[in-house]
Amino acid sequence: MNGAKMDDSSDKPGRRRLPSGERRAEFIAKAIEFFAEEGFESSTRGLAKKLGVTQPLLYRYFPSKDDLIGEVYEAVYVNRWRPEWPDLLTDRSRPLRDRLNTFYNVYTDVIFNREWMRIYLFSGLKGVDINRRYMKLVRQRILEPILAEARAELGLPPAPATDAEVEFAWVMHGGIFYYGVRDLIYESSVSTDKATVIADAVAAFMAGLSIKLTPQG
Amino acid sequence: MNGAKMDDSSDKPGRRRLPSGERRAEFIAKAIEFFAEEGFESSTRGLAKKLGVTQPLLYRYFPSKDDLIGEVYEAVYVNRWRPEWPDLLTDRSRPLRDRLNTFYNVYTDVIFNREWMRIYLFSGLKGVDINRRYMKLVRQRILEPILAEARAELGLPPAPATDAEVEFAWVMHGGIFYYGVRDLIYESSVSTDKATVIADAVAAFMAGLSIKLTPQG
DNA sequence: AGGTTTATTTTTCAACTGATAAATAACAGG
DNA sequence: CCTGTTATTTATCAGTTGAAAAATAAACCT
Numbered sequence: 001m002n003g004a005k006m007d008d009s010s011d012k013p014g015r016r017r018l019p020s021g022e023r024r025a026e027f028i029a030k031a032i033e034f035f036a037e038e039g040f041e042s043s044t045r046g047l048a049k050k051l052g053v054t055q056p057l058l059y060r061y062f063p064s065k066d067d068l069i070g071e072v073y074e075a076v077y078v079n080r081w082r083p084e085w086p087d088l089l090t091d092r093s094r095p096l097r098d099r100l101n102t103f104y105n106v107y108t109d110v111i112f113n114r115e116w117m118r119i120y121l122f123s124g125l126k127g128v129d130i131n132r133r134y135m136k137l138v139r140q141r142i143l144e145p146i147l148a149e150a151r152a153e154l155g156l157p158p159a160p161a162t163d164a165e166v167e168f169a170w171v172m173h174g175g176i177f178y179y180g181v182r183d184l185i186y187e188s189s190v191s192t193d194k195a196t197v198i199a200d201a202v203a204a205f206m207a208g209l210s211i212k213l214t215p216q217g
Numbered sequence: 218m219n220g221a222k223m224d225d226s227s228d229k230p231g232r233r234r235l236p237s238g239e240r241r242a243e244f245i246a247k248a249i250e251f252f253a254e255e256g257f258e259s260s261t262r263g264l265a266k267k268l269g270v271t272q273p274l275l276y277r278y279f280p281s282k283d284d285l286i287g288e289v290y291e292a293v294y295v296n297r298w299r300p301e302w303p304d305l306l307t308d309r310s311r312p313l314r315d316r317l318n319t320f321y322n323v324y325t326d327v328i329f330n331r332e333w334m335r336i337y338l339f340s341g342l343k344g345v346d347i348n349r350r351y352m353k354l355v356r357q358r359i360l361e362p363i364l365a366e367a368r369a370e371l372g373l374p375p376a377p378a379t380d381a382e383v384e385f386a387w388v389m390h391g392g393i394f395y396y397g398v399r400d401l402i403y404e405s406s407v408s409t410d411k412a413t414v415i416a417d418a419v420a421a422f423m424a425g426l427s428i429k430l431t432p433q434g
Numbered sequence: 435a436g437g438t439t440t441a442t443t444t445t446t447c448a449a450c451t452g453a454t455a456a457a458t459a460a461c462a463g464g
Numbered sequence: 465c466c467t468g469t470t471a472t473t474t475a476t477c478a479g480t481t482g483a484a485a486a487a488t489a490a491a492c493c494t
Contacts, residue, residue: 017460017471039342041258043451054473059453118342124402125256125338131403163408164417167396171418174395175388182387185341186348191380200381200425201388207428208421234441234490260481271443276483 016052024061027051028071036118040069040126073130076119080110081137089145096153100146100202104176105195107142112180112194121185143169150209168212172205233269241278244268245288253335257286257343290347293336297327298354306362313370317363317419321393322412324359329397329411338402360386367426385429389422 018026034047044065048055062068088103111117124131146169147161161169179197182188190197235243251264261282265272279285305320328334341348363386364378378386396414399405407414 015459015472020471023471039258041256044453045451056453056455056474057472060471065452121338121342124398125335125342128403132405135399135403135405164413167407167409167414168417168421170399171389171392171396171414171421173392174399175390175392178391178395179384179388181341182352182391186345186352188349188352190384192384196381197384197388200385200429203428204385204388204421204425207424208417211420211424212417232442232489237441240441261483262481273444273483273485274442277441282482 020061027058027061027068028075031068031072032075032115032119035069035072035122036115040122044068072119073123076116077130077134080116082106082110086141086145089142089149092149092152096146096149097202097206099149100205101195101199103142104198104202108176108180108194108198111177112184114184117180117184121181138173139166139170143173147209150206151213154210154213156213165209165212168209169205172201176201237278244275244278244285245292248285248289249292249332249336252286252289252339253332257339261285289336290340293333294347294351297333299323299327303358303362306359306366309366309369313363313366314419314423316366317422318412318416320359321415321419325393325397325411325415328394329401331401334397334401338398355390356383356387360390364426367423368430371427371430373430382426382429385426386422389418393418 030051031047034050035042038046044058045055048058058068062071085103085107088106089099091099111120120131120134143166144161147165148158151158176198179190179194183190247268248264251267252259255263261275262272265275275285279288302320302324305323306316308316328337337348337351360383361378364382365375368375393415396407396411400407
């Protein structure tokens with residue numbers, strides 16, 4: 001991995017000089033790991049040590065620690081979101097239940113990792129705006145489409161989702177999310193596999209929603 | 218509230234001397250507020266300022282900052298747990314659905330506040346043992362009793378809950394919990410009232426569980 | 435009053451923090 | 465080989481941190 005020089009008997013690269021683009025990307029990638037593990041309050045010196053670089057070098061690439069944290073947010077929240085996710089939900093050639101299962105399996109393939117989860121929780125405790133923006137995205141691109149598809153599948157006329165319906169979808173979403181939190185943050189021994197948990201959550205959601213949307217049953 | 222002296226024109230109490238028991242309790246109470254808002258990495262000087270007291274005084278009552286944090290955990294996790302909660306779930310004179318609604322309403326009356334939620338999230342990111350202990354408590358005292366009651370109500374013979382059943386109960390629990398997180402941590406404008414969200418989550422759980430426990434429907 | 439206890443403050447320390455300025459050395463082009 | 469550019473390090477600063485030691489003063493007991 002580090003085989004730049006042949007003689008790595010004492011791997012003290014001294015002064016490894018990288019093009020600024022590469023270095024910057026390396027900094028952000030390692031900063032995600034570092035802050036995810038240690039929290040945003042951890043020192044820039046700690047990060048520099050992890051990078052094998054002196055601390056003032058960070059300030060050549062980012063004007064301040066907060067700017068670096070902003071780049072971390074960008075890399076985690078913005079860049080890992082897949083715009084094609086909503087399409088998985090609106091493909092009416094398949095039953096909604098199948099679509100929900102597929103979506104939540106691929107969605108959690110992205111967000112169910114220690115980095116993503118911890119960055120998300122840390123940032124929400126530090127300040128709410130980023131998380132609020134992310135949740136707005138989830139509501140508009142995921143939950144409201146799901147509810148529209150559910151109305152369609154139940155033969156109901158299109159209508160904007162009510163607040164109570166959105167909250168109900170949030171409970172499924174949050175239940176699945178919290179499974180990831182228990183697994184990856186609290187390292188609780190979640191015994192059942194992800195796909196089963198998702199399938200059960202989706203089934204309960206569908207059953208509950210059909211009661212909710214069609215009051216006669 | 219603070220009417221000790223009549224003349225409070227300049228409320229600079231100088232050196233207010235309290236019995237050590239009271240002072241200690243005051244420290245812990247304010248430490249909960251302080252750390253919930255600012256995080257556990259915040260300074261003991263900041264806490265002392267909030268207390269109107271000098272920082273070294275904290276070290277007369279707690280050997281170290283971590284010991285104080287330990288007291289905060291104790292006060293939040295241990296002291297606010299009500300041992301009678303499981304009894305709400307096992308009162309078979311009422312339908313299980315009603316019991317679940319009652320329980321989750323009184324349970325969330327306790328934990329759905331900014332202090333409890335933020336302390337919980339902060340502590341989980343700082344180190345997992347406390348949260349893991351708390352989750353074990355929830356599983357044993359809440360979720361497994363719920364599943365046992367569900368079997369009874371469905372006319373099934375008593376049996377230890379399977380892992381998949383426990384995970385399914387966790388999804389309901391986590392869905393409700395995440396509603397509180399969105400409301401109190403992310404300050405998302407949750408429009409629907411708590412009781413409705415709980416009722417819907419419980420209904421979906423019951424519907425899904427009856428499918429799960431009695432495979433024929 | 436006088437004397438003892440102890441709650442509280444003042445002073446201080448060494449380590450650590452984010453950030454800046456200046457010195458150094460690696461690389462590119464001639 | 466020389467020269468300019470710039471990536472990287474060294475040195476440094478002012479502020480903050482958890483914590484200990486010593487000085488002070490409020491209450492309590494005769």
